[in-house]
Amino acid sequence: MQHFERPGNKRPPFFLMLFTIIIIIIVVYRILSETDASALPRRGGGGVLVLQGQKVCLFWPCSGPAGGGRLTRASWQPSSHPPTWHRCVTVLPLSLPPAGVEAQRVRVEEELEAYPTEEVDLRCQFVNAGGHTKLTQVSWIWEPVEGQRDNIAVFHPTYGESFPNPSFENRVAFILGTLDNPSIRISDLRMADAGRYTCEYATYPSGNEQGTTTLVMLAKPRNSVRAVTVEAGSEAVAVAVCEAADGKPAGSIQWLGGGPEEGAPEGPRTNASLPGAEGTTTVLSEYWLVPKATDHGRQLTCRVAQRTQTETWVGVVTLSVEYPPTVSIEGYDANWYMGRSNAVLTCLVTGNPAPTIVTWRTTSGRLPDSAVLSGNRLTVGKVDEAANTTFVCEARNKLGGDSGQITASVLGESAARRRDTTGN
Structure with missing residues (x-):
């Protein structure tokens, strides 16, 4: 899988060149390590590496070609210049891409975040450098949970577009509708749309190629703070409750305006996280104190921080103590x-x-x-x-x-x- 990159950010074939040099060094080393140094000719020009089938041979003439020149790959012919010494090793056949051609990949975005009722574009592009691969069909496959794979969109250049999943009826569409760029748009998003979306190509001759985008659905919490009416007494009780309901991810709650010193009975006493529908979480925080008549009308501030909020939510509550x-x-x-x-x-x-x-x-x-x-x-x-x-x-x-x-x-x-x- 290849992610979208900026135009012009093309990787040079450095690793291919390095790989070739390493192979040459290994072959020469194997030939020389298997040969007694005394058996090497002391006369003539330098040796030449020659590929013969699955063998690589090092030819070293005792005397150079006519004119006393150095033996080269261009001047060497087995019949006209038979060497008096050579060594060969067998190597495994290597399959390397042509110089200047990158491996074909499907470009997608690794992860996207979205909100219910909004829309999201899932981008996909096939990089067919050199045009050696034939694209026949592309499909978008949705995996809401591990092991469940549902086709939601299919594009074929002859038969057109198909949207077989009723859960996405009238909510998914191809943006351009081409094999090279089969990006889709999902509208009226729901929390249940979260999951992995795989853009899968059927190609010839390389077979299927794909890239996967993870869609993370987020939910803004419904924040509130309220007073709990209590009677003045001698024991600590909850006097206010702050709630961040149905958020994804869960919110974080902080109380201001009367926090106790460490060890005092007053202050936030209980916090709870309750799982909600479609992966959301409700967070509750209670503020406790020993209520007195003088606490009636006192104000506390609740702050809720959550990833989807552009700023911290602030709510003020006035305590209600009966006496x-x-x-x-x-x-x-x-x-x-x-x-x-x-x-x-x-x-x-x-x-x-x-x-x-x-x-x-x-x-x-x-x-x-x-x-x-x-x-x-x-x-x-x-x-x-x-x-x-x-x-x-x-x-x-x-x-x-x-x-x-x-x-x-x-x-x-x-x-x-x-x-x-x-x-x-």
């Missing part, structure tokens, strides 16, 4: 005096889920007659002796309840005026 309510009261300024209007107390409540029940009461029983409730606010329309009490706010959610209280002291009008005058 019972906490209650406090604000608004009392220690200046409630007789006759003051619109004194306001506010019940501050935190909790997740948000408390749905907020109630006001006093430790002495009833609220003042002028008290008005609006959500978490209590407004005393006119301060009188009934406001001289302890106000209590209570809140509850599904996890429990809490209460806060504040005691109001009602001042007389004269005391209020003195307080306003002195600032105390």
Whole structure:
């Protein structure tokens, strides 16, 4: 199999020349090693190597040709110049390609990558240097798994094109439709199209020649990150999950924004790889910590790296930690005096889920007659002796309840005026 090369990048016949020189050296060495040095003639010109059938002979005359010249292959004739000494060795017949002619090969690309729903071109070209080989037919053979070979495209110069595999119906076509370049295009790719694609020629007289391209189908993962709603507690639990689903190859997940020091219970705790359909993989990563009320609303970042993505995917998640309510009261300024209007107390409540029940009461029983409730606010329309009490706010959610209280002291009008005058 020969891969596509740049034009003009033709390999010189260096190895053929080297091989010929090595053969000559071996033949001469064998002749001389089998001959006593004293038996070699001491007179005359140099020797000549002559091929006779499957034998190579070294002829060495005792006297040169007429004129005393050196014996050469052109001047040597067995009948006119019989040598007085020669040695022959038998060599195996060698089959070498003619000088300047490269061995015929099928040029293909070794490996290609593609994605579902897209298209891919499988290139194939027959290099017929010198035109000594006759091309009769070309076939594309698909091997989805080892041992299974299915014809998907056939081209014959007389009978035309054929696409015998129903799995590729209306999805495969010859680009040029010639024997010299029977490249094909597969469209609407599927993950199941992965495998080995062999471009196989039927030729004369050398027989079948082929080249194989491996098609690797890739899949971009579906990335997501989500919070896991948990209750505040004392043990570590998973509070967020990051997922890279149905990717090929599998994605790699990293958490940012709160990684623990080594040995701490907080941080990524579990990772799992689940095999999916058609060779894909789903990767899951959980982020664990000991949840506290203060972790509610905290943000974490998940990063997914995968071969098919042009850049790293980034997802941000906000943690959801449930905890019972906490209650406090604000608004009392220690200046409630007789006759003051619109004194306001506010019940501050935190909790997740948000408390749905907020109630006001006093430790002495009833609220003042002028008290008005609006959500978490209590407004005393006119301060009188009934406001001289302890106000209590209570809140509850599904996890429990809490209460806060504040005691109001009602001042007389004269005391209020003195307080306003002195600032105390």
